[in-house]
Amino acid sequence: MSTFTPNEMMTIAASRALxxxxxxxxxxxxxxxxxxxxxxxxxxxITLIYESxxxxxxxxxxxxxxxxxxxxxxAVTTVPVPEMFRYxxxxxxxxxxxxxxxxxxxxxxxxxxxIGDYFHPKTRLPGGGGAxxxxxxxxQVYITMAQSKRGMVEKIDFFTSFGHGEGGDHxxxxxxxxxxxxxxxxxxxxxxxxxxxxxxxVVSLHPGMTREKVQETCGWTVKFxxxxxxxxxxxxxxxxxxxxxxxxxxxxxxxxxxxxx
Amino acid sequence: MAKFLPLxxxxxxxxxxxxxxxxxxxxxxxxxxxxxEAIRQGFRDLTLVRMTPDLVYDQMIGMGLARKAVFSYAGxxxxxxxxxxxxxxxxxxxxPLEIEEHSHAAMANAYEAGAAGxxxxxxxxxxxxxxxxxxxxxxxxxxxxxxxxxxxxxxxxPDVTFIHAQKADRKGNVLxxxxxxxxxxxxxxxxxxxxxxxxxVDDFDDLHPNLCVLPAWTxxxxxxxxxxxxxxxxxxxxxxxNAAYLEWDEIAADRERFREWMQKNVMEKTAEDFAGRxxxxxxAA
Numbered sequence: 001m002s003t004f005t006p007n008e009m010m011t012i013a014a015s016r017a018l019x020x021x022x023x024x025x026x027x028x029x030x031x032x033x034x035x036x037x038x039x040x041x042x043x044x045x046i047t048l049i050y051e052s053x054x055x056x057x058x059x060x061x062x063x064x065x066x067x068x069x070x071x072x073x074x075a076v077t078t079v080p081v082p083e084m085f086r087y088x089x090x091x092x093x094x095x096x097x098x099x100x101x102x103x104x105x106x107x108x109x110x111x112x113x114x115i116g117d118y119f120h121p122k123t124r125l126p127g128g129g130g131a132x133x134x135x136x137x138x139x140q141v142y143i144t145m146a147q148s149k150r151g152m153v154e155k156i157d158f159f160t161s162f163g164h165g166e167g168g169d170h171x172x173x174x175x176x177x178x179x180x181x182x183x184x185x186x187x188x189x190x191x192x193x194x195x196x197x198x199x200x201x202v203v204s205l206h207p208g209m210t211r212e213k214v215q216e217t218c219g220w221t222v223k224f225x226x227x228x229x230x231x232x233x234x235x236x237x238x239x240x241x242x243x244x245x246x247x248x249x250x251x252x253x254x255x256x257x258x259x260x261x
Numbered sequence: 262m263a264k265f266l267p268l269x270x271x272x273x274x275x276x277x278x279x280x281x282x283x284x285x286x287x288x289x290x291x292x293x294x295x296x297x298e299a300i301r302q303g304f305r306d307l308t309l310v311r312m313t314p315d316l317v318y319d320q321m322i323g324m325g326l327a328r329k330a331v332f333s334y335a336g337x338x339x340x341x342x343x344x345x346x347x348x349x350x351x352x353x354x355x356x357p358l359e360i361e362e363h364s365h366a367a368m369a370n371a372y373e374a375g376a377a378g379x380x381x382x383x384x385x386x387x388x389x390x391x392x393x394x395x396x397x398x399x400x401x402x403x404x405x406x407x408x409x410x411x412x413x414x415x416x417x418x419p420d421v422t423f424i425h426a427q428k429a430d431r432k433g434n435v436l437x438x439x440x441x442x443x444x445x446x447x448x449x450x451x452x453x454x455x456x457x458x459x460x461x462v463d464d465f466d467d468l469h470p471n472l473c474v475l476p477a478w479t480x481x482x483x484x485x486x487x488x489x490x491x492x493x494x495x496x497x498x499x500x501x502x503n504a505a506y507l508e509w510d511e512i513a514a515d516r517e518r519f520r521e522w523m524q525k526n527v528m529e530k531t532a533e534d535f536a537g538r539x540x541x542x543x544x545a546a
Contacts, residue, residue, distance in 0.1 A: 051365060064339035065506070067442075069439065081312070081365070081443045085384075086384070122351075128390070129334035132364040171389075253507070
């Protein structure tokens with residue numbers, strides 16, 4: 001087995017969680033890579049949807065934005081943005097909402113809006129985009145992000161997208177009938193919410209990772225499952241697929257630079 | 262009925278200080294040339310509405326045109342933050358910017374409500390979301406049939422909407438295709454609409470019957486500006502200049518470098534300069 005980076009392990013572990021039958025609303029960045037690796041390996045018929053309105057897209061290279069032309073050209077159909085959010089997301093047709101996060105807490109609540117106070121922010125982040133409704137209208141939500149103490153925090157500064165709130169039945173109390181975050185894939189581990197408290201719990205460590213490493217890069221006291229598994233290492237096919245995809249993507253995004261004559 | 266005018270006059274006749282203006286385009290077909298013309302003409306106190314205020318709103322805000330921004334994602338798509346917008350929000354530079362922030366679902370519904378002549382949009386959203394606590398324009402209504410509590414936001418009704426599109430026919434009917442985004446709604450929600458197009462053709466007789474065509478009588482002014490959405494793209498004409506989006510992150514990071522870039526690439530240029538910027542992107546489309 002060739003060596004692989006923690007980030008590659010993260011993307012590949014995330015890709016394995018997706019199935020051929022899923023209809024996946026794809027966030028840009030890490031989720032986009034994972035969704036396309038799934039499509040290029042074990043889930044060729046997965047439906048990938050980007051919020052620009054492209055349904056059933058199959059890009060040759062990863063898009064830089066959610067609206068790259070590649071997405072539209074390879075899609076089954078492209079619909080207007082209001083239709084995307086009304087009929088397809090709000091209408092309940094999305095099985096998996098796949099999100100990244102700038103800040104995440106143990107209950108899967110996500111902040112991509114501000115660091116600090118909303119009205120006097122220390123850092124103004126881009127904001128929610130489609131995420132607030134993806135988080136509540138998709139049947140379930142997968143989250144993927146690289147671990148860090150800055151990113152995985154005890155208390156997020158802003159509730160951009162609601163996960164399990166304070167935990168337990170908080171979603172139900174707000175009248176939200178979808179499952180919310182059911183899976184978190186980091187560069188170190190796979191996490192699932194506890195059945196009762198809904199706190200994310202480590203269920204599988206990636207090869208070579210330890211409990212200590214997971215704790216050192218997480219801002220809250222980490223809970224581990226009683227039976228901790230080891231994530232199977234990437235296969236040759238998975239690694240080659242991911243690396244080829246990233247190489248094609250890099251060449252394509254840099255390829256538009258205007259060369260001096 | 263739509264008038265064909267050079268972009269300079271189209272902007273001068275349709276935009277006024279203090280207007281609520283939408284320069285719409287969802288990653289695709291961003292009306293960059295129109296935004297640059299507005300910057301050259303030095304408008305002030307604008308309320309800028311857009312779902313994804315990317316580079317052009319970063320530029321307009323950095324040049325001091327905006328009093329307020331209404332938006333749902335203030336990022337450089339796929340790259341990161343908008344540094345001029347951040348400077349305005351975090352440090353009040355070049356002057357303070359009022360913001361009204363929504364989710365995409367809310368903005369899309371609000372434009373649609375504007376196009377539909379409704380006072381507000383109703384949808385299932387903002388559940389558990391922090392924006393509902395900081396934006397007083399996010400409220401709720403109770404469904405009279407089921408009792409479900411639903412989110413409500415005011416309709417978006419711009420004084421003027423600017424969009425870029427593939428082509429117009431000689432009568433002024435406009436074709437938008439590819440990622441159609443929110444443009445049709447943004448045009449129909451506005452009091453006035455200005456469309457820049459890549460080209461004018463004799464007629465649309467060869468088009469598929471279900472394509473998105475804005476009839477000439479829904480559009481006030483059309484300007485022919487080839488390359489007018491660069492560094493965004495026009496499906497079928499030229500590809501997105503992803504490298505320019507990556508480069509913008511560095512340009513906008515520094516106030517001086519931003520000023521110099523704007524002087525050289527916007528203030529001293531005209532709408533005619535856009536065609537040359539997309540030459541190397543045409544065969545990639």
